[in-house]
Amino acid sequence: MVYRPREDSRLLKQAVTSLDLEDKKFLDMGTGTGYIAEAALEQGADVTAVDIDSEAVEQARQRIGSRANVCQSNLFTDVEGTFDVIAFNPPYLPEAPGGSVATVSGANGAQVSRRFLEQYPDYLKSGGRSILVTSSRNSLDLDGAQVLGSSSLWFEQLKVVDVEDGF
Ligand SMILES: C[S@@+](CC[C@H](N)C(=O)[O-])C[C@H]1O[C@@H](n2cnc3c(N)ncnc32)[C@H](O)[C@@H]1O
Structure with a gap:
């Protein structure tokens, strides 16, 4: 089942569309339906989208x-x-029945995000930005990262962070 855009997707879209993306090379990691990639295209970016x-x-x-x-x-x-710019709305929930590759990521919910954090520097241009969605429901600690947007739902707090800036 492909992940339909939700609150987290909209939060990431807001952060992405606040950037100047004209003629910038943009990677939408975990693109799902292509929602973020399409927003980047509309901002004039040269887009690669993978899932x-x-x-x-x-x-x-x-x-x-x-x-x-x-x-x-x-x-x-x-x-x-x-x-x-590299943007990723990853699977960020702890393993649970009914979870899928789109939503869950190891016992603590942070497995895919941690691998992403290890790997992205090799794919980011100097001065580039790497933007990640995080949730209070997983164990990822990104306290040093700049928060570009947040949203409080009754069951979790979502943040979009720039991990390149201060992490
Ligand atoms: C929470 S959904 C986000 C989808 C879309 N970007 C959005 O914001 O609506 C996470 C996406 O990451 C993809 N994904 C999970 N693990 C991945 C991996 N190791 N490499 C690439 N994509 C992955 C999933 O298939 C899913 O489409």
């Missing part, structure tokens, strides 16, 4: 295929080049 899930890749291709480079990749495995 581990082949069904998501198919849906994103239908949405933005001819305007962006869309491919299947487990994080950066099949990503080439470097980017001015």
Whole structure:
């Protein structure tokens, strides 16, 4: 089941569209339906969008295929080049029945995000920005990172953080 855009997606979109993306190389990691990638395209970015899930890749291709480079990749495995902006709304919930690759990420909810944090520096241009969605429901500690946006729901607090700036 491909993840439909929700509160976290909208929060990330707000952060992304507040940036000057004209002619910038933009990577939408875990693109899902291509919602964030499409927003970056509308801001004039040169967009690459990847997802581990082949069904998501198919849906994103239908949405933005001819305007962006869309491919299947487990994080950066099949990503080439470097980017001015890398954005990721990762799976961030602890493993639970009914969870999927789109929502859960190991026992503490942070497994995929931690791997992303280890790998993204090799794909970011000097002076670039790496933007990640985090949730109070997982164990990821990004206290040093600049908060670009947040949203409090009754069951969790979501933040969009710039991990390149101060992390
Ligand atoms: C929370 S959804 C976000 C989807 C979309 N970006 C949005 O904001 O609506 C997380 C997405 O990350 C993808 N994903 C999970 N693990 C991944 C990995 N290791 N590499 C690439 N994508 C991954 C999932 O398939 C899913 O589409």
